[in-house]
Amino acid sequence: MIEVYIDGASAGNPGPSGAGIFIKGQGIHEKHAIPLGVISNHEAEFHALIKALEICLENNYKAVSFRTDSELVNRAVEKEFAKNKQFAPLLDNALLLSKRFELFFMKWIPSRENKVADELARKAIRANKLEE
Template identity: 60%
Template sequence: MINVYTDGASSGNPGVSGAGVYIKANGKIYEYSFPLKEMSNHEAEFHAVLKALEICQENFPDAILSFRSDSKLVVDAIEKDFTKNKTYLPLLEKIRGDSSKFPYFFIKWIPDKSNYADKLARKAIQMQ
């Protein structure tokens, strides 16, 4: 099982944003920071999940994925497979498609202080 922590951050809301991805796999740690364009914090959270799925597809294509995020909005949207928000809907649909390529995909909410990806998302903003 691959443990994946994702986080999105924005400097302003909307503002310059970043995504952080922290992966624990096969006894190793992988850390990624992705600068994003100007968007809301919630959009950045969705993009962080998408970036993590891309990384997993490239590096762990047949793995069981256990995602963790401190965004209740994102976790709830993915678990319920539903959002009314027209901005988030295409992102949710892409997550649905990308996650379906794996044998199992789980996501659960964690508190901010437990999210290893937080500093990586902030770093991505500073990279811009």
């Protein structure tokens, strides 16, 4: 099973944002720092999930276990419902993508266990600022 650690971050809310994605397992070790433009922190968390799902699908990974320190994203995926209507389209996109895997799991983890994805998200914020 492939383990996928995701994190979204913003410098300001909204502000320059980034997605950090760390994928490991079965000889795989990938790091992605993806600038997201100016959005809110919660939006960045959802975009990190979507980008990670897309990367996993592109690489034809069949069984994935996602880890996030975002309680909002974890709860939304678990319940297949976003309380805030602003996030509903992002959640719908993520759920559609997640159903394309043979096995998909999402687990909440504390921030201290998500340091690599957090560092990548912060790196992406800095890359965003360079593009301005």
